[in-house]
Amino acid sequence: MAADQVGHPLGVFDSGVGGLSVLRALRQELPGESLVYLADQAHVPYGPRPLEQVRRFSAGIAHYLLHPSAGLPVKTLVVACNTASAAALHEMRRFFPDTPFVGMEPAVKPAAEYTRTGVVGVLATPATFQGALYASVIERFARGVTVLQDTCPGLVAQIEAGELDSPLTRRILEQALLPMLAQGIDTVVLGCTHYPFVIPLIQSITGSGVRVIDPAPAVARQVRRVLHERRALNPAGPGQVSYLTTGDPARLSALLPALAGENAPVRQLSWGMELQEYAA
Numbered sequence: 001m002a003a004d005q006v007g008h009p010l011g012v013f014d015s016g017v018g019g020l021s022v023l024r025a026l027r028q029e030l031p032g033e034s035l036v037y038l039a040d041q042a043h044v045p046y047g048p049r050p051l052e053q054v055r056r057f058s059a060g061i062a063h064y065l066l067h068p069s070a071g072l073p074v075k076t077l078v079v080a081c082n083t084a085s086a087a088a089l090h091e092m093r094r095f096f097p098d099t100p101f102v103g104m105e106p107a108v109k110p111a112a113e114y115t116r117t118g119v120v121g122v123l124a125t126p127a128t129f130q131g132a133l134y135a136s137v138i139e140r141f142a143r144g145v146t147v148l149q150d151t152c153p154g155l156v157a158q159i160e161a162g163e164l165d166s167p168l169t170r171r172i173l174e175q176a177l178l179p180m181l182a183q184g185i186d187t188v189v190l191g192c193t194h195y196p197f198v199i200p201l202i203q204s205i206t207g208s209g210v211r212v213i214d215p216a217p218a219v220a221r222q223v224r225r226v227l228h229e230r231r232a233l234n235p236a237g238p239g240q241v242s243y244l245t246t247g248d249p250a251r252l253s254a255l256l257p258a259l260a261g262e263n264a265p266v267r268q269l270s271w272g273m274e275l276q277e278y279a280a
């Protein structure tokens with residue numbers, strides 16, 4: 001990375017509002033950095049889609065953030081989406097070898113270290129469970145631990161609608177968690193970046209004896225390490241955030257106070273115009 005990129009922003013993307021849980025942690029860890037947040041809400045949810053399609057969307061987004069129509073190219077890309085990380089992280093590193101990428105993987109390692117009952121629950125999308133990344137995490141870290149999985153159908157849509165505490169959101173979570181509790185889980189891994197926004201609801205179902213792992217702070221620390229190693233940390237600050245969506249900008253803007261802690265304008269991007277699906 002060239003030294004003159006120090007003042008460039010970090011790129012953060014997700015299918016929708018989920019990556020804002022990572023953005024929150026990044027702003028806390030790295031207040032000097034400017035950020036560009038891109039939500040691909042034209043295509044949310046990614047979770048039920050074929051991995052190949054998520055790969056084309058993700059590569060198109062990475063290409064755009066590295067060659068934007070306005071503003072500076074990003075100096076590092078945070079794939080703030082477990083599904084896009086599962087589908088595309090490996091290929092994106094291959095397509096864009098000069099850019100550092102930081103992705104998400106379900107936090108099975110800390111869960112396996114923490115559990116006393118030997119039973120942990122993982123909540124993630126179908127595509128995340130299908131990917132090679134999840135298989136490798138289980139293979140490496142889950143020896144001797146029983147891992148229960150659930151895809152929480154409909155939960156991403158509820159969170160996209162800002163329904164963080166509605167009866168339907170509770171029902172979806174109860175359907176996932178009550179059978180896991182009956183089998184003795186003492187740890188829940190949030191393997192989808194949308195889910196930290198319903199931690200209070202999850203905790204009200206599980207009780208305080210169950211630990212819920214949100215990986216966002218660890219990911220933010222990893223981004224700090226990557227920037228530090230490349231001498232790309234921006235000491236100047238304060239950082240600004242620009243929000244982009246491929247969906248309805250008014251809808252995303254309305255959710256920002258609750259999910260990102262600020263009022264901010266959102267710019268719309270369109271697939272086929274600024275953004276192109278990208279395949280190797």
Ligand code: DGL
Binds near residue numbers: 047048125191193
């Ligand atoms: N927030 C995403 C994840 O971490 C994607 C959810 C979705 O679009 O299905 O997996």
